[in-house]
Amino acid sequence: xxxxxxxxIIALLIFxxxxxxxxPKSTIEKVKTIxxxxxxxxxxxxxxxxxxxxxxxxxxxxxxxxxxxELADEHKEISxxxxxxxxxxxxxxxxxxxxxxxxxxxxxxxxNFPIDILYLIKKDEKxxxxxxxxxxxxxxxxxxxxxxxxNKCRTESMNYxxxxxxxxxxEINKNTLNIxxxxxxxxxxxx
Numbered sequence: 001x002x003x004x005x006x007x008x009i010i011a012l013l014i015f016x017x018x019x020x021x022x023x024p025k026s027t028i029e030k031v032k033t034i035x036x037x038x039x040x041x042x043x044x045x046x047x048x049x050x051x052x053x054x055x056x057x058x059x060x061x062x063x064x065x066x067x068x069x070e071l072a073d074e075h076k077e078i079s080x081x082x083x084x085x086x087x088x089x090x091x092x093x094x095x096x097x098x099x100x101x102x103x104x105x106x107x108x109x110x111x112n113f114p115i116d117i118l119y120l121i122k123k124d125e126k127x128x129x130x131x132x133x134x135x136x137x138x139x140x141x142x143x144x145x146x147x148x149x150x151n152k153c154r155t156e157s158m159n160y161x162x163x164x165x166x167x168x169x170x171e172i173n174k175n176t177l178n179i180x181x182x183x184x185x186x187x188x189x190x191x
Contacts, residue, residue, distance in 0.1 A: 042084040042110050050077050054188040055095060055127075055170075059181045066091075066188070069170070073097040082171055083110040093172035095187070105161030106169065108138040109153040114174040119166035120185065127170075127185040131162035134174060 050070040058064045072078045072094055082094055106117055115135050120127040138153035170185070 045084040047084075050094070053095065056186045056188055057177065058183045058185070059178070060183045061181065065177070067093055067172070069093045069095045071095050071097065081106070081111070082115065085112065087113055088173055090173055090176050093170055093176075096169040096171070098167045098169075101165040101167045103162050103165045105133075105157040105159070106135070106171075107153045107157035107160070108135055109150060111135075111137050113137060115171050116174050116176065116179060117160065118170040118172070118179065118182075118185075119162040119164070120168035120170060121164075121166055122168060125186065127168050127187070129179070129182055130164040130166050132179050133160045133162070135160055 050072055053069055053071045054066055055069055056064050056066050069092060072081060073096070078096055078098075081096070082088065088094075101121070103119075108115075114137060117133050117135055118129050119131045119133075121130050122128075138149075138156050140149045140152075144152070
């Protein structure tokens with residue numbers, strides 16, 4: 001009887017050792033496995049431009065300005081945003097449309113130029129600013145691994161979290177508009 005117990009214990013220990021060897025060695029390996037399919041690798045980016053729509057920005061002094069923007073309203077477009085682009089013109093930008101209200105910050109992973117982001121809420125077919133941030137590119141000056149670079153950019157994104165809920169966001173070149181003088185924004189054309 002004693003021999004059977006000893007054999008059972010040895011078998012259990014061997015089984016546990018085999019299971020632990022088949023698991024990833026660390027959380028970092030699990031993260032690397034997940035991030036292999038990150039939506040944007042700038043070296044292999046297809047350069048796709050999203051659907052173009054026009055928006056009109058109305059200022060408090062009763063003037064207005066029309067911008068030609070790209071619409072990001074699907075998951076892949078939203079997760080790609082302005083990544084890998086060298087620039088955007090002063091009269092353009094990217095409008096993000098979300099199905100539900102949220103208040104997460106955007107990140108600047110693989111974005112090569114500074115931007116202003118306006119967090120917007122839609123009311124009666126008008127978009128009103130609930131918050132805005134001035135964003136700097138997240139650079140990999142230290143030449144750290146891509147995973148560490150992503151984590152650095154995620155940490156920096158906490159600086160860009162809005163104070164209120166939003167369901168639209170507009171990214172434009174830094175200092176293109178006098179944001180404090182914007183009354184509201186209207187979408188002129190959409191899909």
